[in-house]
Amino acid sequence: MEAYNTTIYPVFEADQVLSQKDLNLLVSHLEEQDRITRKNLIGLGIVCGLEISSSNENSVKISCGTAVTSLGFQINWKEKEFTHYHDYEISEQFLKPDYLQEPHLDNIFKYASQYEPVKNCMELVTSASDDNTKKPLTKDFLSDKIVVLLLEVSLIDQKNCVNTNCDDKGKRMEFNVRPLIYPIKDLNTDVFHEHTVMAKAPKLTFPRYNVDPYINITTGNDVLKQFNKVCSDSFVISVSDAVSVLYSDFKNNYGSNTNFPVLQNCKNKINEIVSNYKSTINIQYLWDWIYDITEAYNEIAAFRKINPTICCVNEGLFPFHVALGNGIETGTQYRTPFIATFNKSQEEQAKLKQLELLFDRLNHIINSFSVPANGKIKVTPSVYGKAMLSEKAIPYYYGNVLQLNKKWSPELTANQENDTILSYHSDIAGYSNAKPVKQPLLFDIEPYNFFRIEGHLGMNYKSALKDLTLIKNSNSLPFKITALNAVDFADKEVDIMKFEGRWDDLETDYDLARKRLYNITEFVFNWMNTRRNKLISENILSGQTIDNFKNILQEIKNLLTNDLKEFLPNFTSFYEIFKELNNVFLLHRWCIQLNRETLSVLAEDLIDRLDDINELFLEDPFAVIYEEAYVRWQNVYKDLFFSTFIKKHSGLEHKAGVTKGGTFILVYVDSSIFKAAAPPPSYANLLASVKAYKDNIAIADDIKVELEKSIKFKDYKSQIKTKPTTTTNPCKDETDNIKANLMEIAKYKLDTTYTAEMSGFILENFKDLLQFTPTVTGDNQNNSLEQLVIADFFLPYTCCSDGNTIEIKLETAAPPKIEMETPEYCNNDMEGEYEVFITGKSGGNFIGTAKDAIVQHSDSYFFTPGHNSVQTPQTYTLQYEVGGEVSNTLEITIQSPQELAWSFKRDANKPSVFMFKNTNANDTHSYEFDFGDGSDTIIADNGTANHNFDFSNSQEFNVTITQLGEICRSTQTIVVTAVGDFNANDFNSNDFYTD
Structure with missing residues (x-):
């Protein structure tokens, strides 16, 4: 800090004669220490208060407050309100004081002369002032003025002259705080500095x-x-x-x-x-x-605002004043700020x-x-709400993240903790070595209330949903996921085949009906196949007819897919085939009875079997299931669409993620969900084949017609069929149908735009419009968005559960899966068939090196290890492909029987005892011995076995040795033969030999 003349001060001694100079130096030192403390250790400017306001437009109020000038003088002010002003000229005793005898005052008064240019001014006075020259303040007068508090320091001569005697009374320092006003346009900027503030x-x-x-x-x-x-x-x-x-x-x-x-x-x-x-x-x-x-x-x-700070004070900034401004906040103000110093x-x-x-x-x-190319989905914990940006995770769409990391949170950077900031890119090289930063989902997520989800835009929505669900489930994250389709569904029918949810109760009913049909048709076919020769010999059915029955029954089962969802869109075709098959069985039933006065037991049994199938048709369980499914579907399928969802669920927001406990919503575009116009060709072809088969049955046409009439078609209960009508005006019916359809469309459109009251008003007027020409406008959908995720939103609550048995939101469809009870088989198993269990969609194909060894019976598939394609011992692969999806891979190991190496010899001391030995020293298998003499089998674990044969009853025994513990059954047969007279007295070692 700057040194003054008080770098020395007097030290008094006893009986010392004190001079004026000594006393003034002491006072000056103490006074300067006070001022230096203020301006150099605390600060200068307006410390607090001194705000300008007014109770009316014609007054000025200065609130109480404190200020420190740049010389360190403290100004204390009590609140006052002024209503008048008068002209004022700053005292010459302040501007040009005589302090020749007091040189220590030079450090104060050397700054007084800088106020000379502004000595003519105006001073605010109160209404109680007795100054006759005062003038009232007005709004216009005050509009272009600033208020200044001037600390007028005067050096006053205290000489007191009476007559001819003038005693020297000394001088005094007098301090007056004067509220002055100056026109802004005439301000002297050398005295009143502008203070630019933020x-x-x-x-x-x-x-x-x-x-x-x-x-x-x-x-x-x-x-x-x-x-x-x-x-x-x-x-x-x-x-x-x-x-x-x-x-x-x-x-x-x-x-x-x-x-x-x-x-x-x-x-x-x-x-x-x-x-x-x-x-x-x-x-x-x-x-x-x-x-x-x-x-x-x-x-x-x-x-x-960060206040500017200084260490070395410029005393000439505002040595005897502080400017209060004019009460109007502007970017550039004539109001002295507070400037902190040093500390x-x-x-x-x-x-x-x-x-x-x-x-x-x-x-x-x-x-x-910068949006990264080929990004992958990541979930990053973050915060949501009033938190500053620096407290949140660094997003996905920025380049040069290593540099951004150093700037993202100034506080963490100052503490050298910027490597703890979470980010989509936190696993790149050089970002951080901390595992909780690289893999934050593995650690405590309590400090976070939000999850940023990024990298999914532009992905196929099914893949995105699958990947995100995997991340959510594998990390046990507390939010729900749903997906919504952003397409216009008005005037369109959604293909139920595209439904990816659950339909548990109807699936169960469908499986039971399908299994019953399988059981009945399988029983009928096996019954006919077992009695094939007798049916032919008794001229009840020909061999060709039996084969045709077999094919028809097989086709019926093939129509019923494993998945109800796949069956429903083709029900109409299936229904027609069902009716035609009913006719076929009735025709065959009639043929069996033709020209027979009495029926054999076999013929009656056959008719009973045909009636079993016919009764199944007439019960029509699949039509009932179909109806219930479509009633539900029509009520709820609209909730698959974004436009419907946002009307029912308020609070939808986009923040690039989801709050903890909320619902994350993927929005995609998929117009392929709408129903195709043409039915699948396979069903049409099958229907044509059944009709052709029926027409080729050698029965007169009139009889066929009578038989068809005998079928009670009303027993087919499907409500989707056209109902009989009593009206005689089909034109009016068609008009009413068109009007009803248009009213439904109009209501949908109006409800999305207008209030319920306005929508109802418009609809009432619309009902009278019967003459119209419907037009269909093309969908404005961008085809480049098809099958892609285009946006995401979230709801701050878990959504949605309406209690319906259909889960209408898109869930991740599990890929097809195949299983077998065991993966190992032997190639000498020529009769064995082992089922391959399929989970998922039906109608696919097997692929892999073992695909040719698969055979189908009804709706089941079986692996045959005796097939020529799998005779070479090795590992084969098997997969199931359907709808572009491929199942897991099964590895099927095929083995072949081993050649055993057992030898044998007779015990030299006991001719009826034979010893067997495994010559393969490395073989550790156990073996089962069947000695062929009716004795119990034994298990040999150590590579040897002994047996005593009774040759009194038989001269030859077949010893069967079977290897245990392997898939293939490997055996070796040893023939033991008796030669010679075993009971003769001339018994010797040559009486036996073995083969």
Whole structure:
């Protein structure tokens, strides 16, 4: 700090004669120490208060407060309100005091002369002043004036002259605080300096999705169009202007050396990015990016003003005054700020560094928007709500993330903890070595209330849903996932085949009906096949007819797919085939009875079997299941669509993720879900074949007609069939049908746009319009969006459970799966057939090296290890392919029998005992011995076996040795033969030999 003349001061001694100089030096030292303490250790300027206001337009009120001048003088003020003013001239005793005899006052009064140019001014006075020259204040008068508190320091001569005697009374320092006013346009800037301050920046607000105005969103293009709201020129300009003002305030107020040209006008850069991505599927990321810009701006604005600090005070700044301004806040004000000194400079410098990093981050955000190519889905914990941007995870769509990481959170960077910031890119090299940062979902997620979900835009929606569900389930994350289709479903019928949910109760009913049909048809076929020769010999059925029956029954079973969902769209064709087959069985029944007065037991049994099938047809269980399924489907399928969902569930938001405990919604486009116009050719061909077969039956046409009439078709209960009508005006019926359809469409359209009252009013008037020409407009859907995820949203609550037995939201469909009881077989198993169990869709094909060894019986598939294609011992593969999806891979091991190496010899001491030995020393298998003499089998574990044969009853035994513990049954046969007279007295070693 600057040294004054008080670098020395007097020290008094006893009986010392004190001079005027000694006393003044002491007083000067103490007074200067007070002022130095204020200005050099605390600060200078307006400390608090001294605010200008008014109770009316014609007055000025100065609130109480404290200020310190740049010389260190303290100004204390009590609140006063002024209603008048008068002309005032600053005293010459202040401007030009005579202090030749007091040189120590030079450090004070040397600054007084700088007020000479503004000595003519106006002083505020109260209404109680007795000054006759006072004038009232007016609004117009005050509008262009500033208020200044002047500390008028006067050196007053205290000489008291009476007659001819003038005693020297000395001098005094007199301090008066005067409230002066000056016209702004005439201000002397050498005296009254402008103080540029960072005004409190306004907060940028961000629009909500599809609000103000709300529109009906139907197609994928509608979804994407709503993201364009933040790309409008007006919004981009408002963001750019706010950033520019904030950056200019920062540069001007703190004199920072940082230079970020884009912050001076970011509109061009934003528009450049917008033009590149606006027409792409990544427009959602533009929305997120511009949101980040506004949040980065708001964090800087919320950082508040950082007061400038100084260490070495310039005493000439405002030595005897402080300016209070005029009560109007502007960016440039004539109001003296408070400037902290020394003790706060390091703290403020740290804040300034953080502020510079925040601007650097904003610069990086604007300049580095980049959507990665071929991204993958990741879930990153983050925070949601009032948290600043620096507290959230770094998003997916930025380049040079390693540099952004150093700027994202100034506080963490200052503490060298920026490697703890979570990000989509936190697993790249050099980002962090901490596993909780690289794999945050494996660790405590309690501090987080939000999950960023990124990388799925542009993916096939089924793949995205599958991958995201896997991440969610494998990490036990607390949110739900659903997917919605953004297509217009009005006037269209959704193909139930595209339904990917659950239909548990109807699936059970369908499986039971299908299994019953299988059992009955299988029983009938086996019954006919067992009695084939007798049926032919008794001329009841020909061999060709039996074969035709077999083919028909097989085709019936093939019509019934494993999955009810696959069966329902083709029910109409199946229904027609069912009726034609009913006719076929009736015709055969009639043929059996033709020209037979009495029926044999076999013929009656055959008729009973045909009646079993016919009764199954007449019960029509599949029509009942079909009806119930479609009644439900018509009621709920609309909830598959985004347009319906957003009307029923409020609070939909887009924040690039989902809150903890919320519902994450993938929006996709799939117009292939609508029902195809033509039925599958296979069903049409089959129907034609059955009709041709029926027509070829050698029965007179009139008899066929009579038989067909005998069928009670009303027993077929399907409600989708055209009902009999009593009307005689088909034109009117058709008109009513068209009108009803149009009314339904109109109601759907009106409900999405108008209130319920207005919609009802319009519909009432619309009912009278019977003459019209319906027109169909093309869907404005962008074909390039087909099958792709185009956007995501979330609801802050778990959705949705309406208690319906149909889960209408898209769930991940499990891929087909195949299983077998065992994967190992022997190639000498020529008769064995082993079932391959299929889970999932039916109607597919087997692939792999073992595919040719698969045979089908009814709706089941079997592996035959004796097939020529799998005779070579090795491992074969088997997969099941259906609808473009491939099942898991089964590895089937085929083995072949081994050649055994057992030898044998007779015990030299006991001729009837034979010893068997395994010559393969490395063989550790156990073996079963059947000696062929009726004795119990034995198990040999150690490679040897002994047996005593009784040759008194038989001269030859077949010994069968079977290897245990292997898939293939490997055996060796040894023949033991008796030769010679075993009971003769001449017994010797040559009486036996073995083969």
